[in-house]
Amino acid sequence: MTKRYDKEFKLQTVQMIKEEGKVVAQVARELGISENTLYRWITEYQESGKQAFPGSGQLKPEDKAMRDLQKRIRDLEEENDILKKAMHYFAKDRR
Incomplete structure (x- = not known):
């Protein structure tokens, strides 16, 4: 079963990496999320900014x-x- 993360969690996670300079691998280990997922979130955030992660059905x-x-x-x-x-x-x- 795939775990779902809300928009706020994704934004905070991406900001932790981008603004605080944390390493993706370290954040992935700390949160129990794959590195690929984090890179996908970062890419989506870079492409869409605050409009990223609209949520299911949105x-x-x-x-x-x-x-x-x-x-x-x-x-x-x-x-x-x-x-x-x-x-x-x-x-x-x-x-």
Whole structure:
């Protein structure tokens, strides 16, 4: 079973490494977390800053915006298809 860590814990751990200059291997041993996990957390923090570690079911703001835009595109494409079918139906009636 994979252990879950909350955002605050991850942020504190990364700050311990980045700001206090602790060695990743030492922190990994002290906390019982793999070094690979800590390096992944550091990378995510460097890429996203305080927006890192959004939590399960949560999206980063830019990911949410992208998902919302993709949904809007799908909705518009579906509406466009319906209108095309209606146009063909009514054009057929005029003949």
